[in-house]
Amino acid sequence: MSSKINAAITGTGSSAPKRVLTNLDLEKIVDTSDEWIIERTGIKERRIVEDGIVGTDLALDASKKAMEEAKVLPEEIDMILVGTVTPDFLLPSNACILQDKLKTKNAGVMDIVAACSGFIYGLSIAQAYIQTQKYKTILVIGVEILSHVTDWTDRNTCVLFGDGAGAAIVQPTNDDKGILATFLSGDGSLANLLHIPVGGCKTPLTEKNIKESMHFIKMQGSEVFKSAVRSMGDATERVLKLGAITSDEVDLLIPHQANMRIIEATARRVKLPMEKVFVNIHKYGNTSSASVPIALDEARKSGVIKKGSKVVLVAFGAGFTWGSALIKF
Ligand code: COA
Numbered sequence: 001m002s003s004k005i006n007a008a009i010t011g012t013g014s015s016a017p018k019r020v021l022t023n024l025d026l027e028k029i030v031d032t033s034d035e036w037i038i039e040r041t042g043i044k045e046r047r048i049v050e051d052g053i054v055g056t057d058l059a060l061d062a063s064k065k066a067m068e069e070a071k072v073l074p075e076e077i078d079m080i081l082v083g084t085v086t087p088d089f090l091l092p093s094n095a096c097i098l099q100d101k102l103k104t105k106n107a108g109v110m111d112i113v114a115a116c117s118g119f120i121y122g123l124s125i126a127q128a129y130i131q132t133q134k135y136k137t138i139l140v141i142g143v144e145i146l147s148h149v150t151d152w153t154d155r156n157t158c159v160l161f162g163d164g165a166g167a168a169i170v171q172p173t174n175d176d177k178g179i180l181a182t183f184l185s186g187d188g189s190l191a192n193l194l195h196i197p198v199g200g201c202k203t204p205l206t207e208k209n210i211k212e213s214m215h216f217i218k219m220q221g222s223e224v225f226k227s228a229v230r231s232m233g234d235a236t237e238r239v240l241k242l243g244a245i246t247s248d249e250v251d252l253l254i255p256h257q258a259n260m261r262i263i264e265a266t267a268r269r270v271k272l273p274m275e276k277v278f279v280n281i282h283k284y285g286n287t288s289s290a291s292v293p294i295a296l297d298e299a300r301k302s303g304v305i306k307k308g309s310k311v312v313l314v315a316f317g318a319g320f321t322w323g324s325a326l327i328k329f
Pocket of ligand 1: 032036037040155156222223228286316
């Protein structure tokens with residue numbers, strides 16, 4: 001025991017749509033192949049929402065699982081933080097809609113627009129509120145319905161993305177565990193390498209720009225790839241330094257699941273063997289802010305993360321944003 005208040009993850013949950021879209025299914029839609037997708041990305045299949053399902057439905061399911069594990073009632077939640085770039089509405093936030101679905105009574109609510117880094121940004125905010133003792137129970141979520149902003153005629157992007165949600169409950173502890181350090185960063189000068197060009201106030205939707213598919217994700221893949229490797233490696237090194245540990249002491253790295261080759265390059269850069277890297281990209285593709293919390297939940301539930309394990313979460317996404325968290329379980 002120590003007198004210092006740490007912010008610990010006391011429950012996790014995840015949710016993926018039932019509908020599976022395989023590489024073979026994609027072969028029927030665009031000029032691609034199962035072999036190319038596996039070799040260049042590591043993705044075999046991804047989950048896509050059924051008609052009528054929205055992000056807050058998946059977030060609700062993931063949240064209930066996390067709350068059940070942490071034995072948290074809705075009225076005990078002080079804050080709901082939702083990382084998403086594919087909200088149900090532009091206004092109000094997903095956090096507000098989720099508050100109503102969960103029937104929390106005392107929670108502050110806000111969305112975090114940090115793309116694939118959204119969950120780690122949320123964890124960092126939660127850690128600060130818990131350590132300053134302002135709040136005792138914070139629900140952090142990453143949820144995306146990327147299938148709605150994907151151009152299903154563009155083989156450069158449509159093979160990459162999927163839908164899903166992951167959630168975590170963060171609470172105070174006096175024990176020697178919890179979120180030991182976080183690191184956040186960003187660079188807006190590279191925004192146009194990965195963006196949705198229209199639909200905001202600068203360029204509202206028009207019949208013409210919708211016809212030109214400008215309301216879908218546009219990406220310069222190889223440029224994004226290089227930045228992702230550099231930033232995820234840097235963010236991992238920075239958080240290890242902040243936590244005053246070396247990579248030898250890391251039990252598990254949970255990187256954002258964007259591309260198997262980015263994951264392998266990041267692991268090489270921080271000198272971690274692939275046995276210490278959690279990978280589930282083959283099942284879900286890139287689910288943006290949901291990617292890290294889904295992987296964290298699977299790693300915990302499968303027993304890969306044990307009591308005392310030191311785990312690094314790291315992500316990179318549109319913006320660009322990137323960040324990392326060092327957690328002792
Ligand atoms: N099937 C078959 N061929 C494809 C294809 C597909 N789905 N997508 C692209 N290609 C083709 C390209 O048209 C190009 O053909 P060309 O040489 O005749 O022009 C060729 O494959 C190589 O394209 P390139 O973009 O150089 O491939 P790559 O090795 O960089 O892989 C990505 C493409 C998108 C998989 C890779 O760049 C990537 O993962 N980037 C990062 C994406 C990411 O992480 N985004 C989110 C960040 S959070």
